[in-house]
Amino acid sequence: MTDFPTGLLFDDAMRVTAEVAAAHRLEAEHPALPRCHGRVLAGDVVAPLALPPFDNSAMDGFALRHADLADDETETELRLVGEQFAGLALGLELGAGECARITTGAPLPAGADTVAIKENVRVDGARVFVPPSRRGQHVRYAGEDVGEGETVLRAGQVLTPARVSLAASLGLSSLPVRRKPTVAVFTSGDELVEPGMPLRPGQIYDSNRDLLMGLLRADGLEPTAWPRLPDDPRQVEIALRDAACAFDLVFTCGAVSAGEKDHIPAVLAQFGQIHFWKVKMRPGMPLLLASMDQARFLGLPGNPVSVLATYLSFGRALIDGLQGRADPRPKLRARLVGGIEKNHPRREFVRARLRSDEGGVLWVDPNPATGSHRLRAAADSDALMVVTEGAQSLGEGAVVEVWPYALG
DSSP: OOSEEEEEOHHHHHHHHHHHHHHTTTOOEEEGGGGGGTOOOSSOOOOSSSSSSSOSSSOOOOEEGGSSSSSSSSSSEEEEEEOOOOSSSOOOBTTEEEEEEEEEOBBBBBTTOOEEEEGGGGGTTEEEEEOOTTTTTTOOTTSBOTTTEEEOOOTOOOOOHHHHHHHHHHTSSSSOOOOOOEEEEBBOOOEOTTTTTTOOOOOEEEOOHHHHHHHHHHHTTEEEEOOOOSOOOOHHHHHHHHHHHOSEEEEEOOOOSSTTTHHHHHHHHHHHHEEEEEEEEOOOOOOOOEETEEEEEEEEOHHHHHHHHIIIIIIHHHHHHHHTTTTTTOOOOEEEEEOEESSSEEEEEEEEEEEEEETEEEEEEEEEEOOOOOOOHHHTTTTTEESSSSSSEOOOOOOOOEESSSSS
């Protein structure tokens, strides 16, 4: 088990992850528009029509010809000759001194180039008295938002509600998107017990399954939880090889370090390909990335805070890469509350809470807990604070990178 990279720097491991994901990008599919929310676009979208598709009114009022209005500050009397509501165009055409009642979104009658809003005019039967106004006032022109043939969405973008709405406004009933990866989740260890069952001496409850399943669901995936892996190499082999044939992505928790019962690296090395093992990060150093059959494997360490840190960093990067996501995940910069000392060379992820002061400055307050087993500190926090490589001292007010748990 020595013919693969080990002990990579964080950025180098990220590059390998991106390369592996790009080499196994998932195929495109064309779901109906309502099922495209949150998906990653697989191809550019070109507008088949202009937006707006016709000149229309931005307000309720009266459509008119600006040339008919007086040049001074006096009102102009116009003749009301019809009405055009939002809906089918009625073929109205305005002549000199004429106007038409119009509602918001209604197509402008031929000859009209200005709209006077309802509140600013006086109406006396068929006589309409209009104050001075600017030419083109309250008119939405055809194509002022999107021109026909313009590229409005690009491959790799995440389809937010606003982007799906834009596609709907163009009359598109479906979009090309990358297929979501199918995901299997394993936790491992003879010491683990299902929550709700009695504990025997030496046993602990399995918290990693709910943590990882929740993170995946929050990112829009539908993971499948497999039975816990025992500390038996043959059973580990059978379970992982079965999952490798059925899923795009397999997450494991625990059994990836160098202990006597850590069998996952050996199985993946024998039946698949390990891309790297161990990353210079804290927590999460034993992280492993591998491929076997149709699946990409991400072996996460067993401590729950390590699961959180490695999923938010490498798990999301692998999921995004498989789907060809080009939109970067938002990462924040915040000022440090108090000072911290770091005396090791690895990149560190510190549990922390974010707050914004009255001046609009974002602050991050690190949790004093340091052990990767201390799950309460993660539960009391809402972000991971990133401390870059190398021993360093950061004083109060220092600017650091912050990764909120909930990244869009």
